[in-house]
Amino acid sequence: MNLRGIANSVTQAVNPNIPAQIKPSSGGWVTNPDGTREPQFGDPVDVAVQRQALTQKDLMHIDGMNLSGVVALFYINGNWYSVNRPDGKGGDIILIPSKSEEWLVVAVTELWPDWTRVLACLQLST
Template sequence: MNLRGIANSIITAVNPNISAVLKVNDGYDVNDCGDQVPKYSEHKIIIQTQSLETKDLEHLNLVNQQGQFIYAYANGCISALRRALGKGSEQLIFKPYGEDDDVVWNVTKVIESYPTWVKVLLWRQ
């Protein structure tokens, strides 16, 4: 049973899915100055974004953090910071509701992860 697909088909009536670019962190390169420069591969995906409630901000200890937070649901796998693998967090690029320009959102935390879908916390500085 595709539970996320069933829920998503109902939710999209009031909150449509949006196109996004997933930037998967592939480690880093070193430039001529010796600085580490993140290396990304890009993939087009469809996401469902949803706002956080105040209780979620409190539970995740984000009440005093600057920036904007939002949940994103997507099919497949999205990762947060993976230090053991020498990889930084992934990023999503999309136009938030009511805005005209694409915005880069950092994947701060994986909230839920299943074999076919994931729920992540995104942070916009």
């Protein structure tokens, strides 16, 4: 049973899903000529995300993470990750083309077989 799918069918009336793409981290890096390193990502995957504000408990959690900037929660079908050291992967990137936004997944707050709740930090907005 996809519990998120059931809940999402109700919450969309108040907070509609947003068409997005996720660039999954491949775990690889490329070293540029100037010595800086860039993470590598797999092909973008089309998804629908539901962005929500942080709860008081989430705010307490990120207080110890030393994050600054704009952060939000995203509910997404499938499994997506922040830093995953055992698999050697960095954070996945959520792209929201309609708003020209790029969000870095910095924490996975819930991971279920068919959906994920992630905390993401805004990286780019034009």
